[in-house]
Amino acid sequence: MSEQIIQPRTLRGFTDILPAAGQHRRRMIMAIEDVFTSFGFDPIQTPAVEYAEILKGKGGAESDKQMFEFEDQGGRAVALRFDLTVPLARFVAQHHARLTLPLRAFNIGYVWRGERPQRGRYREFLQCDADIIGDTGVTADAEILSIIQTALLRMEIGPLVLRLNNRRILNGLLENLRLGDRIVAVLRALDKIDKIGPGGVVAELGGVGVSSAAVDRILAVVGCRQQTNEQTLARMAELVGASAEGEAGLAEVRQVLDLVAAATGRSDLVRFDPSIVRGLDYYTGVVFEVMHEWAPEVGSIGGGGRYDNLSGLYTARKLPGVGGTIGVSRILSALEGLDRLPKSGRQRTLVVVTRGPECDSVALAGIAAAVRATGTFDVDLFPARDAKHGAQMKYADSRGARYVLTLDPEGTVSVKDLVSGMRTASSVTGAADLLAKWEAER
Amino acid sequence: MSEQIIQPRTLRGFTDILPAAGQHRRRMIMAIEDVFTSFGFDPIQTPAVEYAEILKGKGGAESDKQMFEFEDQGGRAVALRFDLTVPLARFVAQHHARLTLPLRAFNIGYVWRGERPQRGRYREFLQCDADIIGDTGVTADAEILSIIQTALLRMEIGPLVLRLNNRRILNGLLENLRLGDRIVAVLRALDKIDKIGPGGVVAELGGVGVSSAAVDRILAVVGCRQQTNEQTLARMAELVGASAEGEAGLAEVRQVLDLVAAATGRSDLVRFDPSIVRGLDYYTGVVFEVMHEWAPEVGSIGGGGRYDNLSGLYTARKLPGVGGTIGVSRILSALEGLDRLPKSGRQRTLVVVTRGPECDSVALAGIAAAVRATGTFDVDLFPARDAKHGAQMKYADSRGARYVLTLDPEGTVSVKDLVSGMRTASSVTGAADLLAKWEAER
Structure with a gap:
């Protein structure tokens, strides 16, 4: 078609998913969807492209800077979504009259952030969100943690920890310190503590006029994680001091821990960790992050929290929300990097039907259909008429096939098990039953 | 957070998918994925955003005009993909050394086209593509038609017809008429025949210097569909005249019809229809479109064809391809518009666990977990502590629940079947088994 060859390449931070990884991606999404639906959540979708005014200024300065913004053909200012939570807040504000509330919804889709690409961090990545909208109680908070934990366990991706906190605790402390108006600056600084260290936090907060005594109090609270959740709860009760907001936050943490243990049958995976704040501005209560113990350096592979005021940007109606997400792209990348993905993500056993130059193509299509049925x-069904038998066997092997069927010109089917080496002859009509018997007996 | 309310709205041609439609969308995709994998196809993914030079000039002037193009943060000229075929051609050119060829791959993802929105036509829509790369034979063509037909039947969406043609037939005719260089103009005009009529085609082709005698020959070929495939094949053999290319195209049509019938067990769904040309420039052989008999006005709900030269834009290596797509967005829209979607797309029976102000939340979470298990x-699990029982029953009903569980403050579970009206009391530990028994017996 063209004379000049265009270099085949993808944009930096954007990746193709090849067949083997694609099977694992699909297996993970199937596990997530099965768990999400089992909690009574329904699938919804919002567009990838929205009016820029819907998305901007909702996640914070950082996500605004990373947003892919452009003008569409009609000159409208539009942007690619940078998360699924802001579009959901717009969605419920727009459709609440047609929705059953409280809404239990999940949304699986790509999001785009123009951040500096590094291992496990892409500019395009898949998020799997589950949210409850229209309720403010801890039961909803616990349902979200339970659904995320259950889905992650079902994915069988190795050892995890869910780190739980509640923004109300920090809010209470900042009120006591008369720093309520500097909450966003404090959250920003704390969210970077792993990168900039406590010294960096001191410097950054000093810069916005927080006294060093106040910074010390904040750092003591944030760094107070103890051996057990009970110990952390006890120590925090002392540290946050008398504050209705702080006490309410601590009580919520306690209740969520109990409810998640009851819902999942496990109390060892959720850790109360006062250092978790989450980078996005819109959280108001529970916040949590999931870390993978094999790959802590890729950052959180999931997380979420309560956002009671987000829909208020789009409607006067109260539509409080709580939600969580699983970062499938980051999990895939982490496990691939560790070489920890199982060999095959395929659900069923693969059979390759090979073909000779003289065999009856129509009969072959019928055999493939019968085995599939x-x-x-x-x-x-191997497509090329003229490929050598050896090349087809090599193909079957590299595809991970277990069985190979070959039709000879006389109309006999040769059936071979590539693992056991067992081989036999069959009629055209008997091949499917024979294979099903072998598979059932192995 | 903000004083001014932002109007919650989506861009024209972009739609939200609400829970009921979302269930159907998910059910359709699960059916498609199950069929695609059963044909030995592996899932792959390519990015939504590509370098503009990768995508532009590949589908034709129309798709270039409709493309969402912009500059990213680094000033690179990028665009949203308008189909999944061009990115796949780039993908195989880039990764062929790591792929097992012939490649059998499927890709499910959104594509974006800035066309005029109308019923069933969106600016963002979901495509489900299956492709074979690295083979030129009719077996591969037939596999693609078979997989698309099988998936559409599994989706249970009502009566369909697959209309099959082969571009080589028209190419042969145009060669005979010494119009080989005007193939693109002829294809463009013919693709619009439903809109502009034969008169419009005559005018448009006259404008590029095609004689009226030649236009008559072309229209006779394109309009020659007979009662049966056999009759159309016979009539076409007369019409295309002596042309190696035309005869080869007809022979391929005949073989594909036989192979698809053998693979799917049905010979009534594929119609040889010489009027099908497909709007995209890159097709070189087999082309097909799927029409829904209940909603022909929404246009094709699927289609595809052979594109042997597309990867040649990105590599000197020969990577011929054939593929097909299912347009889930358009199918959903058509069935919704016709009110033909079944009531529920849910896979399992829904149970709602209600709650009173004094009931034990932890016990309730345990009951929900046991029933789920x-x-x-x-x-x-209904989240709000303070909701009235009547409101919770209304919620259960509007969610389409079959059973409702209620825990009283004394620790007894009341179990109710909303359809039969049957109701009984159970212990906390016995509720899950009881429900499973009811469900098995109904």
Whole structure:
């Protein structure tokens, strides 16, 4: 078509997913969707592109800077979504009259952030969000933590920890310190503590006029994690001092821990960690992050929190929300990097039907269809008439096939198990039953 | 957070998917993925955003005009993909050394086209593509038609017809008429024949210097569909005249019809229709479109074809391809418009666990978990402590729940079947087994 070859390449921070990783991605999403629906959540979708005014100024200065913004053909200022939570807040404000509230919804889709690409951090990545809208209680908070924990366990991706906190605790402390108006600056600084260290936090907060005594109090609270949740709760009760907001936040943490343990049957995965603040401005209560113990350096592979005022940007109606997300792109990247992905993500056993130059193509298509109709196999009909048998066997092997069927010109089917080496001959009509029997017996 | 309320709205041509439609969308995608994998196809993904030079000039003037193009933060000229085929051609050119060829891959993702929105036509829509790369034979063509037909039947969306043609037939005719260099203009005009009529085609082709005798020959070929495929094949053999290319195209049509019938067990769904040309420039052989008999006015709900030269834009290596797509967004819109979607797209029976102000929240979370663990139910734990029982029953009804569980302050669970009206009392530990028994017996 063209004379000049265009270099085939993707943009930095954008990646292709090849077949093996694609199978794992699909297996993970199937596990997530199965768990999300089992909690009574319904799938919804919002567009990738929204009016810029809907998205901007909601996540904070950082996400505004990273936003992919442009003008569409009609000259409208639009942007690619940078998360799924802000569009959801717009969605419920727009459609609340048609929705059953409290809404239990999940949304699986890509989001875009123009951040500096590094391992596990992409400019395009898949998020799997579950949210409850229209309720302010801890039962909803606990449902979100439970659904995220259950989905992560179902994904079988290795050892995890969910770190839980509540913004009301920090709010209470800042009120006591008469720093309520500097909450955003404090959150920003604390969210970077892993990068800039406590010294960096001191410097940054000093810069906005927070006294060093106040910074010390804040750092003591943030750094107070003890051996057990009970110990951390006890120590925090002393540290936050008398503050209705702080006490309410601590009580919520306690209740959420109990409810998640009851809902998931496990109390060892959620850690109360007062250092968790989350980078986004819109959180108002519970916040949490999930870390993978094999790959802490990729950052959080999930997280979420309560955002009671976000929909208020779009409607006068009260639509408080709480939600969580699983970062499938980051999990895939982490496990690939660690070489910890299982060999195959395929659900069914693969059969390759090979072909000779003289075999009957129509008969072959019928054999493939019959084997597929058993429901037990994925069946791959090799397309090229003129490929050598050896090349086709090599193909079957590199595809991870377990069985190979070959039709000879006389109409006999040769059936081979590539693992056991077992081999036999069958009629055209008997091949599917024979394979199903082998598969059931192995 | 803000004083001024921002109007919650989506861009024209972009739509939200609400829970009921979302369930159907998910059910359709699950059916498609199950069929695609059963044919031995592996899931892959390419980015939504690509270098503009990768995407532009590949589909034709129309798709270039409709493309969402912009500059990213680094000043690079980028665009949103307008289909999944051009990115796939780039993908195989880039990764062929790491892929097992022939590649059998599927890709499910959104694409963006800034066309005039109308019923069933969106600016953002979901495509589900399956492709074979690295083979030129009719077996691969037939596999693609078979996989698309099988997936559409599995989706249970009502009566369909797949209309099949082959570009080589028209190419042969144009060669005979010494119009080979005007192929693109002829294809463009013919693709619009439903809109502009034969008169419009005559005018448009006259404008590029095609004689009226030649236009008559072309229109006779394009309009020659007969009662049966056999009759159309016979009539076309007369019309295309002596042309190696035209005869090869007809022979391919005949073989594909036979192979698809063998692979799917049905020969009534694929119609040889010489009027099908497809609007995109890159097709070189087989082309097909799927029409829904209930909603022909929404246009094709699927289609595809062979594109042997597309990867040649990105690599000197020969990577011929054939693929098909299913337009889930358009199918959903058509069935919604016709009120033909089944009432629920849910896979499992829904149970709502209600709550009173004095009931034990931890016990309630345990009951919900136990019912969920049966694997038979989706379980929705109503979050609000203070909601009245009547409001919770109304909620359960509007969610489409079959069963409701209520825990009284004494620790007894009341179990109710909303359809039969049956109701009984159970212990906390016995509720899950009881429900599973009811469900198995109904």
